Amino acid sequence: MSGHKSKADGTAPPRHADIARDLRDAIAAGSLPVGSVLPTELELCAHYGVSRHTVRIAIADLADGGLVTRRKRLGTVVQAAQPTRSYRQTVASVDDLVRYGADHVRSVHRAGLVTASPALAKDLSCPAGTQWFRVSSLRYDRLTGDVPLGLTDVYVDPVHAEVGDLARRSPDRLISSFVAERTGQRIARIKQDVTAVLIDRRLSSLLIAEAGSPALRIVRHYLDDSGALIVGSVSVHPASRFHMSSSLERVGPG
Amino acid sequence: MSGHKSKADGTAPPRHADIARDLRDAIAAGSLPVGSVLPTELELCAHYGVSRHTVRIAIADLADGGLVTRRKRLGTVVQAAQPTRSYRQTVASVDDLVRYGADHVRSVHRAGLVTASPALAKDLSCPAGTQWFRVSSLRYDRLTGDVPLGLTDVYVDPVHAEVGDLARRSPDRLISSFVAERTGQRIARIKQDVTAVLIDRRLSSLLIAEAGSPALRIVRHYLDDSGALIVGSVSVHPASRFHMSSSLERVGPG
DNA sequence: ATGCTAAATATGTCCGGACATAAAAGCAAG
DNA sequence: CTTGCTTTTATGTCCGGACATATTTAGCAT
Incomplete structure (x- = not known):
């Protein structure tokens, strides 16, 4: 020695x-x-x-x-050949990820069983024809409350259909957290895909926004430890009322 | 025991x-x-x-x-009363952040001095009338190459106007990294803001995309250790050719 | 009162040992 | 060949000891 x-x-x-x-x-x-x-x-x-x-x-x-x-x-x-982590974005919770704060509230618009169309199947990375329980909600700013900030469709396994009622009763909480609680599964990873779309005629009346105006469309997969999809969501937010801000900081050596 | x-x-x-x-x-x-x-x-x-x-x-x-x-x-x-880090998104480099890979190449469209309009001042969080050196580039997929993936305006302090030539000569590298090198400053933090826009008539010809079609608009601030803005950028990407994917994983206890 | 030095303090590194636990591998029986 | 049980293997937890290191504090001299 x-x-x-x-x-x-x-x-x-x-x-x-x-x-x-x-x-x-x-x-x-x-x-x-x-x-x-x-x-x-x-x-x-x-x-x-x-x-x-x-x-x-x-x-x-x-x-x-x-x-x-x-x-x-x-x-x-x-597992990996390179330490790939030079910049890091940190969020405290899923709420932070979706940029909702304490002053936002969700209103359940409708809930029920749906069968995945080819387009939805693509969004949720599941076979077309898969059955999902969908909860559609509008999100409002608590202070102004007049027009929706966005519409979110959350998709869960039909065995968890009771989250529809839970969502109605607790408008401040995210549906993904209800599901995680009830299944004992932990949300280990969130995959997010953002793109721009035009608001179509159906959404324009729901969102009280002009058809043809721009919106952010965000697809999220909430995955458990094994990579299995617990919850999927598809959100559409009129550009004039919502934007996504994030901040990444450097970690480790330059 | x-x-x-x-x-x-x-x-x-x-x-x-x-x-x-x-x-x-x-x-x-x-x-x-x-x-x-x-x-x-x-x-x-x-x-x-x-x-x-x-x-x-x-x-x-x-x-x-x-x-x-x-x-x-x-x-x-x-140091802190709450563990604030529950989810983490990691990227290896600024390139990864903007979703450009080895198969993308930049072509400088124009470069020169500009004076910040009120709109640009808002984007860059600077006083209106501030002078910037702007480098406008189109980004192409190296393999297909026919239509641009997007247009990026990078804004730097006019004392670094030489990055315009550097950018032309090294189309594979990000302008922010040139600036960081020349100033000896380190990009410590990147703030990003994403929204959806419609492609206007000016951009439609540059991007070879239909006016009125949706696009992602991304504003970024590259900040140094003291929080000072080193480089700003504004990118517009037609939705049909570009989307932002990210993945956050849980760290620490549930 | 100021400045310098030595001692004290709290964390950091490393050793070696013992037992627990998860899970792969091996073996025997049907 | 399949199934079930036991053994083996590699990591996980925890103990206790020793010495190193950074830095604050105390003491002393000017």
Whole structure:
């Protein structure tokens, strides 16, 4: 151990950082390709001449960066070849994501079973003909309240049809959170797709907006840990009343 | 220690998680307010009857969530009362943010000095009448190349007017990165605002898209560490050729 | 009162050991 | 060949000890 006291000159990194960097380089260089299993903790201890504690800290760093995942018996599996995280957008909740605040309220317009048309099937990445329970709601600003900010269709498995009533009774809460509660599933990932559309004649009367005027159309998939779709949603917001703001900050080294 | 074997029934969380939750609750409840110092590691060991290792894991969890920061001699200081980071969107680079990949190329359409109109002043959060050097570029898909994916106006301080030539010579690189390099400033934060517009007559010929058709309009501010605007940009993308996809994943506890 | 130095304090790194847990692999029986 | 049980394997939790490091505090000299 006395050899390691030489780091007392203040210029040497901790051992675990060296090991993490070594492993990170090996992954990036392809010698530990995506899908491969890292040497076991004990093998790495032998290889680097360090304690298991030190190896674990190093690997935890890789896991935090999303490069590897760890499973008992199977080992430590490479998930990604690059630490890809240089900018980060953080939101506290799904509410923040959709830019609704405390002054917005939802009004359920209609709810019921629907069969996925080819267009809806494309939105929800499901087979055409799939049955969904749809809750359509208009979103208003609580203070002004006169015209809707947007219309959102939320799609859930028909076994959760009771969320229609729950949504009516709790207009301040998102439907996706009701479903997550009732199923015990956790929303682990949200995929979002934004595009621009023209408001058609059907939406124009609902949204009290001129047909042909521009709107943002946002499709969201709320996914659980295994990647299964828990809830889908399709929102349309007249451009004049709604925009999406976000902020990304740099993390890690430049 | 034998009392702790009772967690072998599979239902009890690890001890470090209980301690982290306790501390998190105390912080949220205000008994450990922002700016205060947590009990020392050794005090927490005595209080919870656990080893220092266990306490450190618990506090590391709080530190990862941004609730506390740790300093030698001073101790562990509460930074925030709420864990604000539940979902995270990560992008590797500014290129990824704007959804341009290796198969897209930029063609400079025009470059020159402009004076900020009230509308532009609103976009760039600057006083009307401010002078900017503007570089207008069309973005094409390298493979298909026939119609533009969008038009982007980038605004920089006129002292950096040479980026116009740089942009012409390196059509694969973002102008914001040129500016950052030349000024030695680092893009620390990117603010983005997305809305929907109709393509007007001027843009329709540039973008080879029908006037009145929908498009995404994206305003971005590239900010340095002090929050100063380094570069502004305004992009318009016909909806039929461009959409914004993003993915947010859950971090930290449910 | 000011400045410098040494001591004290709280966190950071690392070691090694023991046991728990999840899950893959192996083996035996039907 | 399939099923069920046991063993083995790799990670996860936790203990306790030792030394290093950054930095504040206390003490002393001018």
